[in-house]
Amino acid sequence: MPCSDSVSAEAFETGEAVCGQAIEWRRDFHRHPELLFDVDRTAARVAGLLRDFGCDEVTTGIGRSGVVAVIRGRTAPTSRTIGIRADMDALPILEATGLPYASAVPGHMHACGHDGHMAILLGAVKHLTATRAFSGTLVAIFQPAEEGGGGAKVMIEDGLFERFGIEEVYGLHNMPGMDVGTFAISDGVMLAASDRFDIKILGKGGHAAQPHETIDPILVANHVVGALQSIVSRSVDPIDPVVLSVTSIHAGDAYNVIPSEVLLKGTVRTLSETSRDKIESRVGALVSSVAKAFGAEAEFDYRRGYPPTVNHPIPAGILGDAAARVAGDAPVRRNTAPIMGAEDFSYMLKTRPGAFIFMGNGMTAPLHNHRYDFNDEALPFGVALWVELVTRERN
Known part of the structure; x- marks a missing residue:
């Protein structure tokens, strides 16, 4: 050639x-x-x-x-x-x-x-x-x-x-x-900078026919995912690009069982260290507060990657x-x-x-x-x- x-x-x-x-x-x-x-x-x-x-x-x-x-x-x-x-x-x-x-x-x-x-x-x-x-x-x-x-x-x-x-x-x-x-x-x-996060929502499992006796972590996870999207739209300067994506959700293995926990994974991309710091802080606070509102607990791990x-x-x-x-x-x-x-x-x-x-x-x-x-x-x-x-x- x-x-x-x-x-x-x-x-x-x-x-x-x-x-x-x-x-x-x-x-x-x-x-x-x-x-x-x-x-x-x-x-x-x-x-x-x-x-x-x-x-x-x-x-x-x-x-x-x-x-x-x-x-x-x-x-x-x-x-x-x-x-x-x-x-x-x-x-x-x-x-x-x-x-x-x-x-x-x-x-x-x-x-x-x-x-x-x-x-x-x-x-x-x-x-x-x-x-x-x-x-x-x-x-x-x-x-x-x-x-x-x-x-x-x-x-x-x-x-x-x-x-x-x-x-x-x-x-x-x-x-x-x-x-x-x-x-x-x-x-x-x-x-951009590339960071990763893992979230574990800890609820109380039980029979799917008796949801009132459980703390459904899937319900909590749905609210967490929705709330996470509000960080980009409401906590970050709109002219400072940020991407926050939940890329993996895993919970349960049966049709009639509400699981006891949900695992979420995702990535955050930012162009400034200021936004990077803010996103990490806001994700941790939001996940904890949403889980608490439903009577669940949350574990959060945020790992910084390339700047x-x-x-x-x-x-x-x-x-x-x-x-x-x-x-x-x-x-x-x-x-x-x-x-x-x-x-x-x-x-x-x-x-x-x-x-x-x-x-x-x-x-x-x-x-x-x-x-x-x-x-x-x-x-x-x-x-x-x-x-x-x-x-x-x-x-």
Whole structure:
């Protein structure tokens, strides 16, 4: 598959050769998906390629199974050191694409495009290692466990930034529904915080024909679910987006028995720490008071996940400029609205200045779908973006 003619020749001098190799790497990763931190084959393949490229340093086992490569430029040396991150893990999904390179591991699938993210960064590293036509140092970060394991946080806790002297950090994610060759970025919030909650309603079980002798936890749970929705509509600033969804309700096993307890699960997505604090407090208070009103009891567990992904303005401008030099000004949306998904790159942006950008994947199936596939036509745009970011001089 040829690379797009619209990709900057300066940014992507290796052209079809690197693009063809990137497709091969991407499809190999796709065929052999691995989950969370258990990415032994993937990490070994990545590390082997990085060594073959001639990187100055290749280190494995950072954050349990992460891989880090160091590439030093040879023009006008400076102390500037930037990191670029690609995620490596797949999802526990049974693939249904029917592709020749479909997952060979039943129940595991690259349904979020991390195979493409790895291939993009590898293509950029191969080019930059061969040319060294940049100043400063590039640190290529291949991270495990983005899909719920917080691998970014684990790598940071393992000394990622201090050990490799990283001053700024950048990342990208493919986006189905955006045309190939387009980008979207903002100088603020890009993605939401993602939290989870468990609620247990404790009532008094009994015969369904004698409900007056019970405290029906199903009735209580219905009122709790309805009341929870009032938090978003009545307790949060309407211009501060919040999502609260009850996603699981389990109670009882028989037609004629009122159970003694109900279990509820759900998720909360917020764009600000202020709303995050308020939601946690309000959910706990509301659940307790509603249960008490019906003579029941409630147990509530709220667990914070990834924080909001918030770009730093100056790095966001730098990354947006690099995208514009690759794709042109019009295909780069600079003030994109945040989405309510979550991303553990947020931990990196809380630790170092940097930015995160969305890259068009075309009209493919949505992320986390059993028919999703990364669009290989997007690979050269991603490679060109990272090459342009690293090679262009900036103050």
